[in-house]
Amino acid sequence: MALVDKHVFDEPGFHVSEATPADYFALLKPRVMSLVIFTAFVGMVTAPVALNPFQVVIAVLAIAVGAGASGALNMWYDADIDRVMSRTAGRPVATGRIQPGEALVFGIVLSAFSVVTLGLLANWLSAALLAFTIFFYAVVYTMWLKRSTPQNIVIGGAAGAFPPIIGWAAATGSVAIEPLIMFLIIFLWTPPHFWALALFKSDDYGRVGVPMMPNVAGHASTRRQIFAYTAVVALVGILPWVIGQASIVYGVVAALLGLGFVRSAWKVLRMADDDVVMRPAKALFAYSLLYLFAIFAALLVDSGVARLVGALGA
Incomplete structure (x- = not known):
């Protein structure tokens, strides 16, 4: 309350x-x-x-x-x-x-x-x-x-x-299934994005009684959950290529972006409990914003190129 x-x-x-x-x-x-x-x-x-x-x-x-x-x-x-x-x-x-x-x-x-x-x-x-x-x-x-x-x-x-x-x-x-996968990417991206913020703003949430994960489950548990969600969203980010919505080029870009996301989450997972600076959490928060923008930009570019190629071949 x-x-x-x-x-x-x-x-x-x-x-x-x-x-x-x-x-x-x-x-x-x-x-x-x-x-x-x-x-x-x-x-x-x-x-x-x-x-x-x-x-x-x-x-x-x-x-x-x-x-x-x-x-x-x-x-x-x-x-x-x-x-x-x-x-x-x-x-x-x-x-x-x-x-x-x-x-x-x-x-x-x-x-x-x-x-x-x-x-x-x-x-x-x-x-x-x-x-x-x-x-x-x-x-x-x-x-x-x-x-x-x-x-x-x-x-x-x-x-x-x-x-x-x-x-x-x-x-x-x-x-259709294509926008549902886009929904899933954002849905799974949201917890690691906001919990990274909550790690270095946990005092704020504690003062007002908002039960954010670090305040309720502790920082160590939150870091583990951040890593788990990040690993899943990195895999889901490749699905547009798997279902044929996007090309292999998108698949490679999505995989690389996902690896970067997982790498940042791994640094948060390994972060010391007494890390008052919270640099890994701040870096993950920033990278998560880049990831979401870049994954959707890659979808947009890939779709545009596919349509252009289709128009030229018509």
């Missing part, structure tokens, strides 16, 4: 909004949004259908707005703990620059706008998936899992893994 009083925002001084456009942009969690946009775009353009450029732009924007809405709702609900944690203390709701009620309304309006737009201009399957993703992140993860179980990231990671499926569905009106 969080150790922070949510009613702190009823104090004098938190009633006058000082929000700027930059604050509202920050409310959308733009760094998280950028990964959502990219993975959704890859899911869309790797689908084996002819794409209308206007449809692509609208669908990606709608998915981006939906991701931003999720971020706004997350900051609204988590404002009490955000203002205590060093990593999140500068967020606009935590500092009082945006009032909690403003963030809530902003998130709800953006959620409805993004889902309706995607439904009308793409299809209602992709819109339903987007609505479910927003609900899962804002309600299932933020309001329930995050403060109740150390498996919060494992289960909650599904929310961040849906964008490729939404993108594929927006392009095709259906779901």
Whole structure:
């Protein structure tokens, strides 16, 4: 249970909004949004259908707005703990620059706008998936899992893994094994990514009572689980080549990226319990971001080359 009083925002001084456009942009969690946009775009353009450029732009924007809405709702609900944690203390709701009620309304309006737009201009399957993703992140993860179980990231990671499926569905009106594998890559990538962060931010999570794995199971157990998940995601990253979605070139790139991921996780596994600097954990966190971007970039390039070769041979 969080150790922070949510009613702190009823104090004098938190009633006058000082929000700027930059604050509202920050409310959308733009760094998280950028990964959502990219993975959704890859899911869309790797689908084996002819794409209308206007449809692509609208669908990606709608998915981006939906991701931003999720971020706004997350900051609204988590404002009490955000203002205590060093990593999140500068967020606009935590500092009082945006009032909690403003963030809530902003998130709800953006959620409805993004889902309706995607439904009308793409299809209602992709819109339903987007609505479910927003609900899962804002309600299932933020309001329930995050403060109740150390498996919060494992289960909650599904929310961040849906964008490729939404993108594929927006392009095709259906779901297939290819986007499900992309989902699986992100889903399995999420625990080592966030647990690496939790290792060197465990004091933050401890202060606010969020049961992240290092605080509940200890650092040694967390490091073992990080290595296990990393080994699995490195193997799953090769599956697009195995099922014929991508070429051997992608397979080689994915294997090399996976080996780098496992190598970084191995250094975390071998890290001393009293390592206060946490350099291996910080390096793994940074590499995990590179891995996810690079594996999806490789899929995107491989798909583009395959389509070009097919067009030239037609």
